[in-house]
Amino acid sequence: MHRSGFVALVGRPNVGKSTLLNALVGEKVAITTDRPQTTRNQIRAVLTRPDFQIIFIDTPGLHRPRHKLGDSMVQVARAAMQEVDLVCFLVEASEAPGPGDRYIAEILQSVKSPKFLILNKIDLVSADKLSLRTETYGKLCDFQKHFLLSALTQKKFESLIKSICDLMPEGPQFYPPDMITDQPERFVASEIIREKVIMLTRQEIPFSIAVVIEEMKPRENGDILDIRAEIYVERKSQVGIIVGKGGLLLKDAGTKARRELEALFGQHIFLDIRVKVKKDWRNREEDLRRLGYHLR
Numbered sequence: 001m002h003r004s005g006f007v008a009l010v011g012r013p014n015v016g017k018s019t020l021l022n023a024l025v026g027e028k029v030a031i032t033t034d035r036p037q038t039t040r041n042q043i044r045a046v047l048t049r050p051d052f053q054i055i056f057i058d059t060p061g062l063h064r065p066r067h068k069l070g071d072s073m074v075q076v077a078r079a080a081m082q083e084v085d086l087v088c089f090l091v092e093a094s095e096a097p098g099p100g101d102r103y104i105a106e107i108l109q110s111v112k113s114p115k116f117l118i119l120n121k122i123d124l125v126s127a128d129k130l131s132l133r134t135e136t137y138g139k140l141c142d143f144q145k146h147f148l149l150s151a152l153t154q155k156k157f158e159s160l161i162k163s164i165c166d167l168m169p170e171g172p173q174f175y176p177p178d179m180i181t182d183q184p185e186r187f188v189a190s191e192i193i194r195e196k197v198i199m200l201t202r203q204e205i206p207f208s209i210a211v212v213i214e215e216m217k218p219r220e221n222g223d224i225l226d227i228r229a230e231i232y233v234e235r236k237s238q239v240g241i242i243v244g245k246g247g248l249l250l251k252d253a254g255t256k257a258r259r260e261l262e263a264l265f266g267q268h269i270f271l272d273i274r275v276k277v278k279k280d281w282r283n284r285e286e287d288l289r290r291l292g293y294h295l296r
Contacts, residue, residue, distance in 0.1 A: 003052040005085035005168035010077055010108075012100040013061025015090050016120045020151035021045050021058040024161070029181045030058045031195035041292070042076050044182050046175045052165045053173045057084065069282040081111050086167050089141070093119040093133050093148065097140060105140035114167055117146040118160070123153060185265070186213040187292070192260050193229050193273065196253040201241060208234045209242070210281060210291045224268045227261070232278040232291070239275050250275065 009017045018030035021043070029045040043058040059080045060073035081087050089108060091101060108115055117137055122130055130148065138146055144167075147160045175182065183191075190211040197209060215228040233239060243250045250273060258271040281287040 001051070001170050002172065003165055003168040004054070004171040004174060006055045006057060006083070007086045007088060007164055008057045008059055008080040008084040009088050009090055010059050010081060010104065011061060011090035012092075012098075012104065015061070015092050016151045017061070017090050018043075018058050020090065020118075020120065020149075021056050023151050024056055024157065025180050027180045029183070031191045033195060033198045041187075042080055046180050046182075047161070048173065048175070048177045048179075052168060053175065053177075054161070054164055054168060055174060068285060068288060072288060078107060081107065081113075084113055085169060086114050086116065086164060087111055088116045088118050088164075089143070090118045090120055091137055093122045093130055094124040096133065097137055101137070101140065108141045114144045115141060116160075116163070117141075117143040119146065119148050120151050122148045123150045186216055188264070189213050189216065189227055189261055190229065190292075192264075193231070193253070193257045193271075196256045196260075197231065197242060197250075200244075200249055200253050208238055208282070210278075212291060218267075222267075224270055225265060226270050226272070228272045229274070231273060231275045232281055233275065234278065234280055234282065236277055239277060242275050 009021060011017055018032045021030050022028050022032065022045070025045045025047045027045075030043045041060070045056045045058065047054045047056065057080050059077035061077075087108065089104065091097070119130070119134060119137065125133065134146060134148070145163055147163075149157065149160065181188075190213050194209060194211040197211075201209075210232045212230050212232065213227060214230055215226065218225050231242060233242065241249075242253075244252075254271050254273050257273075258269050261271070262269050278287055281291065
């Protein structure tokens with residue numbers, strides 16, 4: 001019997017959902033940073049073994065939105081919960097449940113699919129405190145099982161994978177066995193560039209940038225892939241922050257992004273990045289749609 005199904009990873013911003021997603025499939029599919037709300041779209045990663053195929057869905061961190069982009073992110077996460085075979089609620093073992101966790105637990109009450117509780121970052125917590133956290137979080141919702149793990153160190157994954165597989169319905173493979181994500185190459189490229197900029201900037205910049213791949217095509221001889229990307233910010237003052245003194249910050253981000261993209265695509269890349277101002281784009285539906293965010 002072959003099993004297959006879809007699993008949504010949900011939780012507050014910055015609890016390690018993307019890190020866990022990448023670790024489960026053994027490849028980098030979603031970008032990861034130490035800044036909250038890095039993930040803005042639904043990202044799928046495929047784990048295929050001879051007897052099963054599990055499609056993990058990384059979702060934006062659930063939070064109370066303050067702009068239309070935030071609304072879009074929350075809608076994406078909430079929709080994913082209703083369309084999967086299992087929901088995994090990821091929390092930080094080092095923190096007691098807060099308003100955000102209770103907000104998510106309320107949403108989960110309406111989800112008919114089974115729910116797992118995953119306490120992440122257990123390497124940061126003593127055994128006594130971990131036991132207390134498990135009990136406290138377990139009372140928030142009717143969880144079928146709970147798991148203690150560290151996505152960063154990739155400990156204790158097989159038990160989780162086996163339990164997920166046991167709940168998946170009988171079914172065929174939805175994706176080819178060698179596919180690990182269904183994200184288009186343009187989206188992957190834009191996310192990698194955004195990740196590098198986020199890691200090198202500060203303050204409000206990570207929340208105010210969007211990256212669009214305007215052009216992506218191989219040259220005639222096929223040896224080089226030309227990628228032209230535009231980074232959008234909301235204010236003129238943010239352009240200088242991203243570009244950096246003498247253009248060094250943008251150059252550094254571009255170099256890091258190009259190297260990762262070359263390793264990913266297996267060819268030389270010429271990366272041209274420009275920075276433009278698109279005032280208040282996070283609150284403008286027309287801009288959000290053009291930048292690839294889905295509004296319901």
